[in-house]
Amino acid sequence: MTLAIETEGLSRRFGERLAVDQVDLQVPTGSVYGFLGRNGAGKTTTIRLLLGLLRPTAGRARICGIDVVRDRPAAARRVGALLEAQGLYPHLSGRENLDLTRRLLALPRGEIDRVLELVELRAAAGRRVAEYSLGMRQRLGLARALLGEPSVLILDEPSNGLDPEGIAELRGFLRDLPGRSGATVLLSSHLLGEIEQTASHVGILCAGRLVSQGRLDALKAGLPAELLVGTDAPDAALAIARQHGFEVEAGPEGLLARLAAGEGIEQAAAALNQALCAAGLRVHALVPRPRSLESLYHLAGADAAPSPAA
Numbered sequence: 001m002t003l004a005i006e007t008e009g010l011s012r013r014f015g016e017r018l019a020v021d022q023v024d025l026q027v028p029t030g031s032v033y034g035f036l037g038r039n040g041a042g043k044t045t046t047i048r049l050l051l052g053l054l055r056p057t058a059g060r061a062r063i064c065g066i067d068v069v070r071d072r073p074a075a076a077r078r079v080g081a082l083l084e085a086q087g088l089y090p091h092l093s094g095r096e097n098l099d100l101t102r103r104l105l106a107l108p109r110g111e112i113d114r115v116l117e118l119v120e121l122r123a124a125a126g127r128r129v130a131e132y133s134l135g136m137r138q139r140l141g142l143a144r145a146l147l148g149e150p151s152v153l154i155l156d157e158p159s160n161g162l163d164p165e166g167i168a169e170l171r172g173f174l175r176d177l178p179g180r181s182g183a184t185v186l187l188s189s190h191l192l193g194e195i196e197q198t199a200s201h202v203g204i205l206c207a208g209r210l211v212s213q214g215r216l217d218a219l220k221a222g223l224p225a226e227l228l229v230g231t232d233a234p235d236a237a238l239a240i241a242r243q244h245g246f247e248v249e250a251g252p253e254g255l256l257a258r259l260a261a262g263e264g265i266e267q268a269a270a271a272l273n274q275a276l277c278a279a280g281l282r283v284h285a286l287v288p289r290p291r292s293l294e295s296l297y298h299l300a301g302a303d304a305a306p307s308p309a310a
């Protein structure tokens, strides 16, 4: 597996605050890597470190094998980026904004129309950016990131300001990008649903630390499955299930049994059903709950309350 983005012990301190703490990112080439974390987790800071816009306090980062501190220009040539503050010139038109970057990268003129087409901004390209809606600015920022077909795209909260239709289009676009061009995409988000539907890989950042990372399907497969159990005697069912070694708790929707990692859900459901029935209880529901990114996020502790320092 080759890595498009790799960091080792990447850290950044702002005064007393460790915004990024010993982060080892591994973003495989051709992946769509969802970089998740709540507000203040350190996503933007990590991204700025990856782009060489901030100096790390410790550790290092490589893009396509190139050290971003030691050889920033070479690393930068491989990357297209969309940041929170996009740095667009409001008094220039969309096309003129793109032209500035195009000239900087010494790309042919045709590139501008190509990227405008991709983000469906052709009709508005002649208008001043000051007149753009937030979603249009976000699209223009994305278009600029796509100039020159970079091998790595780094997008900080790309769906900010987009309407549901725009979000769905962006999702499809990003999902197809590696297959179409071989590019690698890292996108940050605090929206689990967005990452779940877009990413092949995830990294979960919590108070500056990377608490989970890997292929999304593998991480989900490793999660304990959950069974929702409906009975007419929840208290008795709880006791009986525990006697039979199930990890159960009473939830608002009924009993929730959490299986051991890797335990087959069918066997567990059958065994639990049998135990409850043998004790004379009536079981009216046994519903497997799908393993989700949400449970992963929860089990990684990433949804815990932020520390006072955050």
Ligand SMILES: Nc1ncnc2c1ncn2[C@@H]1O[C@H](COP(=O)(O)OP(=O)(O)OP(=O)(O)O)[C@@H](O)[C@H]1O
Pocket (backbone or CB within 6 Å): 014, 017, 019, 037, 038, 039, 040, 041, 042, 043, 044, 045, 046, 190, 309, 310
């Ligand atoms: N230039 C700076 N000076 C001081 N502190 C900073 C600076 N930039 C970021 N921080 C702090 O670092 C922490 C991480 O911030 P960061 O912007 O990376 O979070 P984030 O995950 O991008 O959050 P959000 O989802 O809100 O965009 C925060 O506590 C923030 O206050």
Ligand SMILES: [Mg+2]
Pocket (backbone or CB within 6 Å): 043, 044, 045, 084, 156
């Ligand atoms: Mg941010």
